[in-house]
Amino acid sequence: MILFVLIWFAFIFVIYKNSFFGLFQLNQISKKTVAVLFFLKGLGVVAFYVLYQYYYGDILSFDSGVFFTESKTLNNIAYDNFGAYLKTILGLQDNYNDNYIYEHLIKPTRNWQDGRIEKYFFNDNRTVIRVNSILHFISFNNYLILALYNCFIGFIGSIFIYKGFEFLILKHKKHFLFFICLLPSIWLHSAAVLKEPLVLGVIGISIYLLHLILIQRINKSIYYIFFILLLILSFYLKPFITLPIILFTAIAFWLQSKPSFKFKQLFFISIFLLGLFTLNFSFIIFKNKSCYNILLDKQKTFLDAATGGIFLLDSTKFVRLNYDTTLVNKVQNKFNVYTIKNNVPYIFWEHTHQKDTLFCSSNSDTASQYSLVYMVPKSKSNISYPTKTWQMLLYSIYLPIAYPLFINAKGFFMYIVSLENLIVILMLLVATIALFKVKFNSSLLIYLSLIFFLLFVIGITTGNLGAINRYRCLLLPFISFVFFYSISLLKSNK
Secondary structure (H helix, E strand, C coil): CHHHHHHHHHHHHHHHHHCCCCCCCECCECHHHHHHHHHHHHHHHHHHHHHHHHHCCCHHHCHHHHHHHHHHHHHHHHHHCHHHHHHHHCCCCCCCCCHHHHHHHHCCCCCCCHHHCCCCCCCCHHHHHHHHHHHHHHCCCCHHHHHHHHHHHHHHHHHHHHHHHHHHCCCCHHHHHHHHHHCHHHHHHCCCCCHHHHHHHHHHHHHHHHHHHHHCCCCCHHHHHHHHHHHHHHCCCCHHHHHHHHHHHHHHHHHHCCCCCCCHHHHHHHHHHHHHHHHHHHHHHHHCCCHHHHHHHHHHHHHHHHCCEEEEECCCEEEEECCCHHHEEECCCCCCEEEECCCCCEEEEEHHHCCCCEEECCCCCCCCCEEEEEEECCCCCECCCCCCHHHHHHHHHHHHHHCCCCCCCCCHHHHHHHHHHHHHHHHHHHHHHHHHHCCCCHHHHHHHHHHHHHHHHHHHHCCEHHHHHHHHCCCHHHHHHHHHHHHHHHHHHC
């Protein structure tokens, strides 16, 4: 704990002294203010740890703790076999035929081999594990320190989102910065060993690079190179969030740089509809499914995972049973090794073709031994969707915006979420009113479209209240932006 506090205050001191070597130099915002902001962000690291370690029981049982332990597992390979570590960092490892990788990485981890659940892009868990395995070299095997580094990356993202949008915010710039750093969901979920702080960092830096290239028109090849690298990284890190944000921002900034262009709104709507049509057509051709059906598949997959279960692994397949310890037998004198009882049904994925979900209606192999990956009870905050299509569509928008909202909240934390939901509703309401008042400003139209599109995607695919709140935190900077931008537009219009 002492070492964590020392590193935390070292960050604060450097920010206060020289804006962290000029990285956080902001117009109209003092270095002292930015330093105080990072002090408050660091409190989020402590709050997240205390919440999951002492309130929920054990942080190592949850996603953030799993990423911590698995990145440490990968980091250990560097000391034992640096060549294998370097290949794994570069994505050149053989997950199926290399026994060293199986024994030292796949077998002792759960998220690395998460390709067993069908994905339409890449297994972005591996990106998080790779990044944090590198950070582990300077984290001293301390969760709080590793979380602080992630918090700092997320803070960079928030600061660079501010730097990218600041030219459009004419009023309340400081309040805008506070919102994108300290709204409860951002404050909490960007202060842990999770995907969110890394995604926030990628998004923020990408937006600022687009600002330099398209708004300030600085033609430096290094900016283009960095942007292309970040775009590639976006494919490996929550692409359904990062890619739309980067694409919509590129369109918005390009139109912003063309004041004489008369048909901005029509141009954007045409591009948006063409993009949806192309995406849907591509999935039908290559996946034999429409975008809507793919979203429903993701919803089913998420709900299946949220129901929990006993997850087992051997050299050929990954197995999921119902969460019932009477279905398995523990092998004596072996740590976390089990066999499956006779006549037990289960589903499984073979390593050689992970996208195919296979079913065994009645187990007959009681001799095969499996390593226990994890036992997960059913989540208490799962959500049931309506069966009718039109109801599901409306419900999927409602969930990430207004659920819960005080009257249906249960417990202290749901009241905190309710308060944030109320703020989100008010900000979106003001932005929607402004959209009509200022005759469909192109930037406002683009970002409101982006927000509602991604809220719908999150709402329809994520059947768990906690996960919805966590995923939505990445949209809160943009919800804050449309609110403060709307205030600027309305005052200018008046």
